[in-house]
Amino acid sequence: MGTLADHIEAYIKRMLQNSENRSIELSRAQLADVFSCVPSQINYVLATRFTLERGYIVESRRGGGGYIRIAHVQVEDDLTHAVNLLKGIGSQLSEQRMESILAHLRDLGLLSPHQCRLIRGIVQQESSSISQGKDVLRASLVRALLFYIIESES
Amino acid sequence: MGTLADHIEAYIKRMLQNSENRSIELSRAQLADVFSCVPSQINYVLATRFTLERGYIVESRRGGGGYIRIAHVQVEDDLTHAVNLLKGIGSQLSEQRMESILAHLRDLGLLSPHQCRLIRGIVQQESSSISQGKDVLRASLVRALLFYIIESES
DNA sequence: ACAGTTAAGGTCAGTAATAGTCAAAGAAAG
DNA sequence: CTTTCTTTGACTATTACTGACCTTAACTGT
Numbered sequence: 001m002g003t004l005a006d007h008i009e010a011y012i013k014r015m016l017q018n019s020e021n022r023s024i025e026l027s028r029a030q031l032a033d034v035f036s037c038v039p040s041q042i043n044y045v046l047a048t049r050f051t052l053e054r055g056y057i058v059e060s061r062r063g064g065g066g067y068i069r070i071a072h073v074q075v076e077d078d079l080t081h082a083v084n085l086l087k088g089i090g091s092q093l094s095e096q097r098m099e100s101i102l103a104h105l106r107d108l109g110l111l112s113p114h115q116c117r118l119i120r121g122i123v124q125q126e127s128s129s130i131s132q133g134k135d136v137l138r139a140s141l142v143r144a145l146l147f148y149i150i151e152s153e154s
Numbered sequence: 155m156g157t158l159a160d161h162i163e164a165y166i167k168r169m170l171q172n173s174e175n176r177s178i179e180l181s182r183a184q185l186a187d188v189f190s191c192v193p194s195q196i197n198y199v200l201a202t203r204f205t206l207e208r209g210y211i212v213e214s215r216r217g218g219g220g221y222i223r224i225a226h227v228q229v230e231d232d233l234t235h236a237v238n239l240l241k242g243i244g245s246q247l248s249e250q251r252m253e254s255i256l257a258h259l260r261d262l263g264l265l266s267p268h269q270c271r272l273i274r275g276i277v278q279q280e281s282s283s284i285s286q287g288k289d290v291l292r293a294s295l296v297r298a299l300l301f302y303i304i305e306s307e308s
Numbered sequence: 309a310c311a312g313t314t315a316a317g318g319t320c321a322g323t324a325a326t327a328g329t330c331a332a333a334g335a336a337a338g
Numbered sequence: 339c340t341t342t343c344t345t346t347g348a349c350t351a352t353t354a355c356t357g358a359c360c361t362t363a364a365c366t367g368t
Contacts, residue, residue, distance in 0.1 A: 002219065003218060003219035003353085003354060003355090004354075004355075005219075005353085005354060005355085006219070027316080027317095028316080028317060028318095029315090029316070029317085037355075037356085038355075038356055038357065039316095039317075039318095040317095040318080040319080040320095040355085040356070040357080041354085041355065041356080042317095043317085043318065043319080044353095044354070044355070048353085048354090060317060060318085061316085061317075061362080061363075062315090062316055062317040062318075062361065062362040062363060063314095063315065063316050063317075063361090063362045063363025063364055064314070064315045064316060064362095064363055064364035064365065065315080065316075065363075065364065066315075066316035066317050066362085066363075066364095067316085067317090068317080091283070115306070117211050117213060117225060118211065118227070118302060118305060118306070119302075120211070120213055121206050121211035121212070121213070122206065122298045122301055122302060123298075124206075124212075125205065125206040125207075126294045126297065126298055129245070130290070133287075136284070137291065137294060140280045140283075140291060140294075140295060141294060141295065141298050143280065144276045144277075144280055144295050144298065144299060145298060145299065145302055147276055148272060148273075148276060148299055148302065148303075149302075151272060152269070152272065157335090157336090157343085157344065157345090158344075158345075159343085159344065159345085181326080181327095182326075182327060182328095183325090183326070183327085191345075191346085192345075192346050192347065193326095193327075193328090194327095194328075194329080194330095194345085194346075194347075195344085195345065195346080196327095197327085197328065197329080198343095198344070198345075202343085202344090214326095214327065214328085215326080215327075215352085215353075216325090216326050216327040216328075216351065216352040216353060217324095217325065217326055217327075217351090217352045217353020217354055218324070218325045218326060218352095218353055218354035218355070219325080219326075219353075219354070220325070220326035220327055220352085220353075220354095221326085221327090222327080
């Protein structure tokens, strides 16, 4: 189950886990070969799943000896980082940004898959019951729930 | 007897029963095919019978490899009273009503003083940032936070 | 140095595969 | 007969994947 993109994502995350310093360097063409797909599929995975918002930095170089470097950034203390993420939520929050934030916190190990699902479900239920201002309500709900979780687990 | 929607509901519930961890993943189009109906019928069944209030979490993804995932989360008997209390919160919630709900739950031993303070703080923070519809936001926030707490403690 | 060749990676638009929404029509219940 | 629930389908939105074409860097022979 899961799409090709999901598998490539998992593969890269495994590599990051096994790496020394949460950063890896790989060859786009080789990786594409491993999964028997076109090289641009790798770009697709990187663009959709390894964004800065989710806590990843991707660098690359073309030409001979080219490479793609992926790092899972972790500057500060996880909790501080999470709190800053929450502060960064403004007065509105799209579904997409919510997903990025949840994915980010899950990658940091601060949220379990079950917690993510519960949050999604609650937010969906609540926001489906109003016709206007869904993004505003979502911002409040996500901030509230995540703040509660972070606060009561620390 | 029973409508098509009833049969689909029963079918999904059977699948959940037979599943490992009370959660299943299915394809909307395939399921619609099984019952020879239009795909949107599935959405109708999900929207009317598999709500969070009834203890179901529904997630989905569109696009290639899309899916619908349904999980049944059940709360312990002690908590059904609390869940009913939550259902009773309508689309608006005044501060007074919120206070009486919190007091009630604290008396039942379902909320600690610390949790009550935390909830009050979060609700106050969030509702102070908007000028209109405070009671509407409060209803959503309290429902969300209490549902989360009840669910994750059972 | 320079030009040409080779070896990477990047972009973008198009296609396919899903699921969601909404309003209108139909059926059932009161 | 009116109201509520069910069913349908046309239209919309999202996600995945591919391939043709573009850009950049290193190497190589003269």
